[in-house]
Amino acid sequence: MLDYIIVGLGLGGASTAFRLEEMGQSFLVFEDGSVNSSKVAGGVMNPVILKRFTLAWQADAQLKDAKGFYKRLENHLNTTFFSAVEIYRKFSSVEEQNDWFAAADRSHLAPFLDTKLKAAITPGIPSEYSFGRVLQTSKVDTRKLLNTYLEYLLREEKLRKERFFYEDLKVSEDYVEYRGVKARRIIFCDGFGIRKNPFFSYLPLGGNKGEYIIIKARELQLEVTVKSSIFISPLGSGMYAVGATYNNQDKTPGPTAEAREELVKKLEKIITVPYEVVDQVVGIRPSTADRRPLVGKHPEMDNVYCCNGFGSRGVLIAPAASAELLNLIEHAQPVSSEYDLARFTRKHFKRN
Template identity: 45%
Template sequence: MKEVDYIVVGCGLASIAFCEQLRAHKKSFMVYDNNSQKSSIVAAGLYNPVILKRFSEVWKAKEQLDIALPVYKKIEVDLNIKIDHKLQLLRRFASVEEQNLWFSAADKPKLEPFLSTDLIKNTNTCIDAPFGFGEVLHAGRLDTVTLIEAYKNYIKTIGAFKEIEFEYHKLQINAADIQYEDIKAKHIVFAEGFGVKNNPFFNHIPLNGTKGEVLTVKAPKLKLNFAIKSSVFIIPLGNDLYTVGSTYNWEDKSNKPTSEAKNELIKKLKTFIKCKFDIVSHVAGIRPTVKDRRPLVGKHPQHNNLYVLNGLGTRGVMIAPYIADKLFKFIEAKEALDNEIDIRRFN
């Protein structure tokens, strides 16, 4: 029987962020993951502190970035990888009215640090942007694929990863600990994304999966070294490759890419890109979204050693380290969770 402080189920952004809390505080752990959830892998990885459709602040944007960026920097150093790519992010204006709305938003105290007041003119002949761009400050792209692959390899080397399906019926819950097969732990944290719908301990939480699909395209003539948000995002990856996304489907709960979403992305991309591009890949995943657009964090109503870390939605790169920090302090230091992230708000 091997004894650890924590069992963690899932190995996406939420799980990795929580494991980093455990590593920082010298807590032992075992991670279980079967690669069934794809939302972290297919995510574009863009982090930005502004809702660009309405020119409004992302919930707790500064607090999230202040916690997230040092976490990713530490992972880069510890694992000798590059995952955090600073990236200029431009919002394409569709009209003079949008320009005016942007500058009005930039005067608001919470948005002033994140919105540049310089109007950027378009100089790329492959882009249609007669009204120019506004620049979002403190944005970037996290390479989620490299992060997850490298992190799994790392925790394998320290004997803290089992790449198998977690079978809930095998979990034995005691007053002071829990036991799963040959592992005994003080606590278990479920960070499974949309997979929590199959979890008998937390399938009551109101998680609404939202399917998202993204394309990778190759456009040799585009020569874009910044990201653009218009009717879709286009994000440079290097070597003339770009991520294009994303779609939103509230009905389909499969990870299978669809021709409808592909055609939608192509149609929207062609509204502002005027050069030829070829589709290299097309992937889909289910985002763990919540109706009030806040994470789902907290303790099981009956079992004091079962916890959930979920509901990252479309901004997992920013939110994951923030809520992992909150959950760790809740468990280890008995610090109360904010009502707006605590699962008890839905009781």
């Protein structure tokens, strides 16, 4: 009998699996590549909401935990996927510059907003106003993290690259059983796949489609990430990721001409050098209406759990959410109320 079955190896499943490894617990992961939010993510770990100059929800605490977490995972996998990045906010008016200084005066934002503004970043992004640097920003190469971890877990026989068929899960009082695999508990980390999950599809995870384009712009010569109406992030060799869009209506998995058009329009207002669109990337963020995660136990089954709902900030939230869940299961510590999926039980869950 295993300790756990985990469904999904995005950031949620990977964080949960690594914490279980650290705790010496046995598990088997099922991963079928059916949804890919984590793999397409920009991977940026930025504690500040750059539209309003406010601190993202619990970002301070999450940041402290996440840095150590990703470094330990790098050591464990003997690879590197975590690095510092510089992010600059391009101001579009004097008011915005003043707002930045006002925000930097607040004690909780002061560690994250540099008050020494930069007049220029690169000739390809001319600006009447300055640029403000966000401090303590880093980036996780999520594709590398997940590919490396998946290969490792395959070698360790702790992962099966196959679809998990929800209807074949049998839940007993003391254990769960799936196609001959018995475990004490199961944790669903299936991202937007939750919509097909009969155990948790009652939860209001709407999903928000995100698209970005990859451009080649040799003359841009930009070495830092710039945030204006969109992010422009260097990928190396003259390539840049430009995005992303937010669409909570369209749940189709493919790229759209509308998103490309929107991004190109915004890009052309920012850069003045020639460029070529070479690719377009899509994913559906597992987002909830109240922008908080969905962590906790099934309302009726004591050995069925969920770790989901990270929206647009999975890199920061996943390590914290997996810790919340495993503290509940292994140490009987209640999940913090804002993470706890129980906030939806009364309204949305229909008893059998």
